[in-house]
Amino acid sequence: MNTNFDTALSAAHAATAAQNHPTGTLYVVATPIGNLADISLRALHVLSLCDTLACEDTRHSQTLLRAYGIDKQASHWLAVHQHNEAEAAQEVIRRLHAGQRVAYVSDAGTPAVSDPGARLAWQVQSAGLRVIPLPGASSVTSLLSASGTPAPDSSGFVFVGFLPSKATERSHAVEVVSQEPRTQVLLEAPHRIEALATALGALGARHVTIGRELTKQFEEIATVAAQDLSTWLQGHPQRTRGEFALVVHAQPQVLAAGSDNDRLLKILMQELPLKTAVKVAAEISGEAKNALYDRALALKQATSD
The missing domain is CATH 3.40.1010.10 (Tetrapyrrole methylase, N-terminal domain)
Structure with missing residues (x-):
């Protein structure tokens, strides 16, 4: 014992x-x-x-x-x-x-x-x-809890698991991943992680958090742009070893400047705390709270400059 x-x-x-x-x-x-x-x-x-x-x-x-x-x-x-x-x-x-x-x-x-x-x-x-x-x-919830999100709210996540091993099927699966706006969790084995990283490069600047050897002695957690994932793996010979979980972060929503939402946010922010103003604006406009929050921060910064 x-x-x-x-x-x-x-x-x-x-x-x-x-x-x-x-x-x-x-x-x-x-x-x-x-x-x-x-x-x-x-x-x-x-x-x-x-x-x-x-x-x-x-x-x-x-x-x-x-x-x-x-x-x-x-x-x-x-x-x-x-x-x-x-x-x-x-x-x-x-x-x-x-x-x-x-x-x-x-x-x-x-x-x-x-x-x-x-x-x-x-x-x-x-x-x-x-x-x-x-x-x-659970590697899924462990990495999710450490990956974080820049948005004040969450639209949930999708568990994807292992993508297909064949290149053509994997490329199609990555295309499906690219069209999903919510956070997604993937798993991968060490002998296929480089191929997955190459395929995920098609997601460009979208953030990916990679967790290697979670909870073990040589645990690593890093967040990089999907297009830089292969480079990160090649940065150290140990990085392609172990078991992997990956979080593909939610697709950020960007609201155009000068829209009706700007006017609504400015009015609400004059009377309410930022988070409350965003919540009310989301209920009125139907826009996603995370996009409104980012826009409200930009407006607040512009006002203070």
């Missing part, structure tokens, strides 16, 4: 043992994407409590659990991955009907986002059985 987690496992049992963990239930458990300390106390307790550990790769998950001092017998393990998910789900359902607690983990992060698990959860629910999520690490 890794001695760094001696007290963590004890704390997990102390903190959550009194909580209800019903039998005949599938627990979808998020695991760390790199830093082992990112496991939750609840996850540790459920992983040690469960009768079956369904996972994407049994060898990988055995190593992970042993790091926390959790050791399961061979009969407790069940492989459920993208190639057998539909069939293996029936075995999970059989075990749930027998009153077992089954925990499902992917190789890293939150299952069923990009990794397998979605079909399993659907089939379990369709069988009238309960699915309980145990939230935790």
Whole structure:
């Protein structure tokens, strides 16, 4: 057992043992994407409590659990991955009907986002059985939380995941990305990151935040123009190694100077704080708040000059 987690496992049992963990239930458990300390106390307790550990790769998950001092017998393990998910789900359902607690983990992060698990959860629910999520690490939300946005509001984001590996299909996918005005999250493997960076260059000056080896020792997060992404990768030999998440930032909306919106903003800004003026202007005009906010800042700067 890794001695760094001696007290963590004890704390997990102390903190959550009194909580209800019903039998005949599938627990979808998020695991760390790199830093082992990112496991939750609840996850540790459920992983040690469960009768079956369904996972994407049994060898990988055995190593992970042993790091926390959790050791399961061979009969407790069940492989459920993208190639057998539909069939293996029936075995999970059989075990749930027998009153077992089954925990499902992917190789890293939150299952069923990009990794397998979605079909399993659907089939379990369709069988009238309960699915309980145990939230935790995710490369998607981790990078989104660090990438930021220049706008005061958010129009949400689109999860794209991995683009096609074939050049023609990837180019078409990038074209679709370019036409989506909202923030988008992509994932990529190290052996394809340079090809993706080249393809994303077609987005020009649109900002891209790249997260490499998130939560790990050599984590890097940088925001560059899409057209400069290849140059950034080539800036250091280590930058093409590891796992990648990328945020393609929302397409900025620009309002023309001298429009009716300018007049509306000027009137409102005389009586209201900037953010409130922008909110009211958006409700009146129907324009996007982020575009109005940028224009209001420009007007305020012009007035102070």
